[in-house]
Amino acid sequence: MSSTFWMDRALSLARRGRGLTAPNPAVGAVLVKDGRLVGEGWHRGPGQPHAEAEALADARRRGRDPRGATLWVTLEPCCHEGGGKRTPPCTKALVEAGVAEVRAAVADPNPRVSGQGQAFLESAGIRFSWGPRAEEGRELIADFTTWIRSSRPFITLKWAQDLAGELRYPGPEGPWISGPESRVRAHRLRAEHDAVVVGAGTLRTDDPELTLRHGEPGPGGPPRRLVWAGSEPLPAGARLFTDDFRSQTWLIVRPGTPARLQAPGLVGSRFLEWDGQNWDRLGRDLLAAGFSRLLVEGGPTLVASLRAQGWWDLSAVFTAPRWVGGPGLALASPQWTSVGKDILLEGWNPEASCSPAW
Amino acid sequence: MSSTFWMDRALSLARRGRGLTAPNPAVGAVLVKDGRLVGEGWHRGPGQPHAEAEALADARRRGRDPRGATLWVTLEPCCHEGGGKRTPPCTKALVEAGVAEVRAAVADPNPRVSGQGQAFLESAGIRFSWGPRAEEGRELIADFTTWIRSSRPFITLKWAQDLAGELRYPGPEGPWISGPESRVRAHRLRAEHDAVVVGAGTLRTDDPELTLRHGEPGPGGPPRRLVWAGSEPLPAGARLFTDDFRSQTWLIVRPGTPARLQAPGLVGSRFLEWDGQNWDRLGRDLLAAGFSRLLVEGGPTLVASLRAQGWWDLSAVFTAPRWVGGPGLALASPQWTSVGKDILLEGWNPEASCSPAW
Numbered sequence: 214m215s216s217t218f219w220m221d222r223a224l225s226l227a228r229r230g231r232g233l234t235a236p237n238p239a240v241g242a243v244l245v246k247d248g249r250l251v252g253e254g255w256h257r258g259p260g261q262p263h264a265e266a267e268a269l270a271d272a273r274r275r276g277r278d279p280r281g282a283t284l285w286v287t288l289e290p291c292c293h294e295g296g297g298k299r300t301p302p303c304t305k306a307l308v309e310a311g312v313a314e315v316r317a318a319v320a321d322p323n324p325r326v327s328g329q330g331q332a333f334l335e336s337a338g339i340r341f342s343w344g345p346r347a348e349e350g351r352e353l354i355a356d357f358t359t360w361i362r363s364s365r366p367f368i369t370l371k372w373a374q375d376l377a378g379e380l381r382y383p384g385p386e387g388p389w390i391s392g393p394e395s396r397v398r399a400h401r402l403r404a405e406h407d408a409v410v411v412g413a414g415t416l417r418t419d420d421p422e423l424t425l426r427h428g429e430p431g432p433g434g435p436p437r438r439l440v441w442a443g444s445e446p447l448p449a450g451a452r453l454f455t456d457d458f459r460s461q462t463w464l465i466v467r468p469g470t471p472a473r474l475q476a477p478g479l480v481g482s483r484f485l486e487w488d489g490q491n492w493d494r495l496g497r498d499l500l501a502a503g504f505s506r507l508l509v510e511g512g513p514t515l516v517a518s519l520r521a522q523g524w525w526d527l528s529a530v531f532t533a534p535r536w537v538g539g540p541g542l543a544l545a546s547p548q549w550t551s552v553g554k555d556i557l558l559e560g561w562n563p564e565a566s567c568s569p570a571w
Numbered sequence: 572m573s574s575t576f577w578m579d580r581a582l583s584l585a586r587r588g589r590g591l592t593a594p595n596p597a598v599g600a601v602l603v604k605d606g607r608l609v610g611e612g613w614h615r616g617p618g619q620p621h622a623e624a625e626a627l628a629d630a631r632r633r634g635r636d637p638r639g640a641t642l643w644v645t646l647e648p649c650c651h652e653g654g655g656k657r658t659p660p661c662t663k664a665l666v667e668a669g670v671a672e673v674r675a676a677v678a679d680p681n682p683r684v685s686g687q688g689q690a691f692l693e694s695a696g697i698r699f700s701w702g703p704r705a706e707e708g709r710e711l712i713a714d715f716t717t718w719i720r721s722s723r724p725f726i727t728l729k730w731a732q733d734l735a736g737e738l739r740y741p742g743p744e745g746p747w748i749s750g751p752e753s754r755v756r757a758h759r760l761r762a763e764h765d766a767v768v769v770g771a772g773t774l775r776t777d778d779p780e781l782t783l784r785h786g787e788p789g790p791g792g793p794p795r796r797l798v799w800a801g802s803e804p805l806p807a808g809a810r811l812f813t814d815d816f817r818s819q820t821w822l823i824v825r826p827g828t829p830a831r832l833q834a835p836g837l838v839g840s841r842f843l844e845w846d847g848q849n850w851d852r853l854g855r856d857l858l859a860a861g862f863s864r865l866l867v868e869g870g871p872t873l874v875a876s877l878r879a880q881g882w883w884d885l886s887a888v889f890t891a892p893r894w895v896g897g898p899g900l901a902l903a904s905p906q907w908t909s910v911g912k913d914i915l916l917e918g919w920n921p922e923a924s925c926s927p928a929w
Binding site: 322348351354355356358359362363367373374375376377378379391392393394395398523525526527528529530531532533534544546547549551552553554555556557558559560561562564565566567568569 | 680706709712713714716717720721725731732733734735736737749750751752753756881883884885886887888889890891892902904905907909910911912913914915916917918919920922923924925926927
């Protein structure tokens with residue numbers, strides 16, 4: 214069995230908890246002895262046992278002895294108690310169970326905790342090593358890392374553009390820059406976040422739905438909709454305030470404005486007050502309201518302000534093989550090839566006599 | 572043996588003639604009987620036998636009988652004589668040799684000839700069908716198609732840009748937008764063309780070399796350098812006019828200007844006169860001077876004028892995962908994924924606390 218097989222299984226288990234564990238990280242763990250599975254588990258949510266404890270309990274249920282087993286776990290086991298923590302340290306449980314070896318994909322991102330799980334286990338005579346799948350392990354807990362280190366939600370900026378970098382944030386009707394496959398993919402991105410965010414301008418211009426129309430929602434359910442509203446009045450008849458999911462629409466508003474926004478359609482919507490200045494406060498308020506992974510879909514004003522503030526983690530840029538400016542032109546038979554860190558697009562002039570489109 | 576195996580071999584043979592056959596197309600042919608090679612050949616240049624005749628001659632040399640064989644050929648066999656054509660029709664030779672079946676990747680692009688080879692062969696009782704590898708076959712003869720249908724060279728436009736579409740035509744020193752792998756790839760593109768073209772502005776600003784510094788030249792040797800000069804004086808000390816390859820530097824100039832440009836450094840350079848208006852004339856003159864595949868590397872003025880005229884066939888756009896405007900920003904761990912006709916770039920904010928670069 215290759216060294217990635219069991220870690221991949223642990224990562225799959227961890228993903229079952231994605232969107233359910235905040236403010237904890239999603240973690241998965243597999244116990245293996247003599248090349249066979251002894252027990253497995255994942256963290257299901259705050260107050261529930263950690264993945265390591267779940268795996269040990271699973272082994273007991275199966276009537277199998279974890280003594281001498283190897284633990285494959287997506288995150289360094291915890292070794293601390295107290296401070297609001299509701300579960301005992303996993304390192305202690307692993308030592309007591311007689312586990313012989315621990316393989317952890319990544320260290321705890323908290324600099325005050327990182328490496329201490331490793332040190333505790335090694336001092337107890339358990340063999341410990343890092344990896345494989347460090348990159349996947351780090352991506353899995355990107356929201357937790359951002360919470361721990363930056364006290365704000367993890368933020369993905371998403372947009373579509375043409376070859377010249379002309380943006381258009383997709384509205385419900387288009388005009389679309391990107392193709393149908395990109396739109397399906399964009400909905401899969403939504404499913405990987407717990408809220409889809411737009412600014413007030415996009416709300417007014419596009420009246421978007423921001424629902425999940427392709428793909429399955431994550432374990433935490435479909436993403437909420439979050440409007441970065443400021444203090445301007447909003448159209449109370451907008452879909453976000455009137456459709457079946459309106460109780461899943463949240464607004465960030467200036468203090469004192471909620472009452473003014475309480476049009477009939479906004480019944481059921483929730484409000485976060487923000488003075489437009491105190492980003493630290495906003496970060497903590499968003500986390501407290503359960504927002505840990507935001508997908509920002511526009512528009513340009515909101516994105517520029519988030520970028521200026523450094524409030525973004527991942528960019529997801531869809532580029533279409535065409536120019537929308539001037540007369541507009543779509544390349545025929547476009548082919549993309551990765552070249553180092555760059556991408557090479559080769560495409561034909563559709564009107565050229567040697568073009569496949571001729 | 573899959574139906575693509577022999578056609579791929581025919582394509583490989585054809586490529587040996589690339590850059591040598593103008594104004595004829597590069598063509599390759601393979602004769603196969605009972606799953607075994609009987610003979611093969613490719614067109615080596617004007618006045619030389621066609622690929623089909625080469626394959627038949629090769630079979631004779633090997634002492635093998637092509638009777639009953641299948642011919643895999645990258646282009647529909649010719650069936651016409653006269654009009655400056657120096658070789659007899661291949662269709663006749665195939666019938667006389669008793670070939671049983673012909674598979675041709677693509678039809679002759681000349682609308683007055685296309686389908687006639689097929690018709691002649693079928694009327695003689697030879698089974699005929701199109702494909703496979705139509706796309707590769709079409710790309711192989713893109714220069715010939717452009718010559719036949721548009722009476723001008725095949726033209727590739729190449730440039731590098733950032734995510735916002737900010738261009739920079741690479742000069743000899745940079746600043747480079749794209750990475751080292753892209754620059755190697757760009758030199759491979761040069762090897763696939765018979766001339767590298769720049770405008771007078773690029774010559775003055777960048778003083779480029781336009782030589783092949785990575786990869787092997789094509790069968791026709793390294794590309795010449797062609798300066799789209801207009802009537803402005805040029806720096807006689809430019810590398811293109813003074814280096815060891817200066818006899819491979821050509822200029823397109825306004826009528827009457829060559830004498831003025833005959834600075835000592837330009838000894839050995841060649842001139843094409845053009846009034847800036849008559850594009851048809853320029854196309855024919857370029858073809859007559861042996862230019863059949865041009866790679867245009869800038870600058871913006873030249874590219875805009877070619878695009879306005881529809882004088883381009885392929886775009887080759889290198890995009891780097893960064894923004895060069897403002898403070899500039901390179902995404903960390905960029906990943907490109909094809910999504911339908913679009914490309915999705917996912918990359919990290921290098922300053923984000925959850926970034927792999929943190």
